[in-house]
Amino acid sequence: MDLQLQTHPEDARDYARIGDAIRYLVAHATEQPQLADLAAAVHLSQSRLQRLFTCWAGVSPKRFIQQLTCEAAKARLAAGVPVLPLAYELGLSGGSRLHDLFVTLEAMTPGEYQRGGAGLEIGWSVEASRFGPLLLAQTARGICALQFVVDEAGAETWLHEQWPQARLRRQNGQGRALAERLFAPLSLRDGPPLALRVQGSNFQIQVWRALLGVPYGGLLSYGQLAASIGRPQAARAVGSAVGANPVAWLIPCHRVIRAEGALGQYRWGEARKAELVGWESAQLAAQPQDAAWMA
Incomplete structure (x- = not known):
């Protein structure tokens, strides 16, 4: 499986699993959950989860959650976005x-x-x-x-x-x-x-x-x-x-x-x-x- 669009039923199930994983990461972001915690929450082995998540997102679950923390978001906001002067x-x-x-x-x-x-x-x-x-x-x-x-x-x-x-x-x-x-x-x-x-x-x-x-x-x-x-x-x-x-x-x-x-x-x-x-x-x-x- 690669990062191209996925259309068959198994890929749809994979998306649902990734959605569950991301919801868990968002809900527990302040705790910085480990891979084992996330795998247990979505009922997948750690190796399966790591492989599936990385194929879908292009990064590991740990790296992904770093992108979602409030502190990271605030830093990006504070850095300023060259938004729309024209x-x-x-x-x-x-x-x-x-x-x-x-x-x-x-x-x-x-x-x-x-x-x-x-x-x-x-x-x-x-x-x-x-x-x-x-x-x-x-x-x-x-x-x-x-x-x-x-x-x-x-x-x-x-x-x-x-x-x-x-x-x-x-x-x-x-x-x-x-x-x-x-x-x-x-x-x-x-x-x-x-x-x-x-x-x-x-x-x-x-x-x-x-x-x-x-x-x-x-x-x-x-x-x-x-x-x-x-x-x-x-x-x-x-x-x-x-x-x-x-x-x-x-x-x-x-x-x-x-x-x-x-x-x-x-x-x-x-x-x-x-x-x-x-x-x-x-x-x-x-x-x-x-x-x-x-x-």
Whole structure:
């Protein structure tokens, strides 16, 4: 097994085991658990756990938990992130560099939003990914939704609620190549630019656009994000906009944490946020400094 996308049933079970391990690490971070403690908690041998975890994350469980501690997070926050001095000034057709992908974000027009997607055709599918099943929905002009899902029926219901007048077409496998690209190791990513086509208020779009400027592996607080868009007193409103993000990972709301270093809530679960933050940090740490991709 390598760090490529895993899709068969055994790999799905492996992801569940890793999720259990990370939840344990987060819950016991202050105790700095040993490998034996973690192995016992997830009912695996130490050798099996070490091998499985390292294949999935690229680092050992011990190294991974070091990336997740509050002290480490606070240090990264205090170091400052060169966040977005220009990102929110780029305009609707502008773009920022995210990971090693180019991502452009375009807002649907107020008229399109009010019409509930009338005249819009949205193709969607649920694809396997490193972090669990993904709902991927696309229009002719770009990705309009990327969500971690628990059940597919709920995912389709959510799509109908967001675009009640749009024509939804399930196209199994249409997002498989993109899902593989998203979570490949840094050194293996390649491909054409990605376009996002999202609906939201002007303020939400401003916040989501700002998030595109946060470097891969970087962290910032809600207050820092609010200040970066010229609204230092609006941290609470910024938090609501972050929580409403319709495009997981590509609009990296997982990189926004509490000022004291705690990860905080996440639309798709705090455990998954820990997985994303820890894995991203581990991937970055594995790169030579001069080769590390930054936003």
